Amino acid sequence: MDLVRPHFGKSHHVTMDNWFSSPKLMNDLRNRGTYATGTVIARRKGLPASFKTARLPKGSVVVKSQRDLLAILYVDRRNVTFLTTSENAR
Numbered sequence: 001m002d003l004v005r006p007h008f009g010k011s012h013h014v015t016m017d018n019w020f021s022s023p024k025l026m027n028d029l030r031n032r033g034t035y036a037t038g039t040v041i042a043r044r045k046g047l048p049a050s051f052k053t054a055r056l057p058k059g060s061v062v063v064k065s066q067r068d069l070l071a072i073l074y075v076d077r078r079n080v081t082f083l084t085t086s087e088n089a090r
Contacts, residue, residue: 001028004029009032009034010033010034011035012034013035014037015038018038018041020038021039023040023044023083026083026085027067027085030068030069035084035085036083036084037084039080040081040082040083041081042079047071051064058076058077060074069083070084070087072084
């Protein structure tokens with residue numbers, strides 16, 4: 001939060017990797033007027049439980065939303081999970 005504090009309320013977009021991203025951080029940034037996108041570990045607290053055990057065919061996409069936060073699971077060679085506050089489910 002300290003790194004992006006100068007950008008609050010300016011509708012900037014922050015991109016991060018799975019070391020930093022979490023549903024709580026994404027919501028906190030969005031509430032302060034900053035959009036965010038980042039990969040996330042499927043076991044992270046606050047993500048849908050179905051993302052942890054998903055066994056889907058290659059090319060599948062699962063999208064879950066909660067207010068302004070989207071959790072997206074994309075299956076390629078392995079499962080890729082990311083969060084975003086800048087898009088809608090379309």
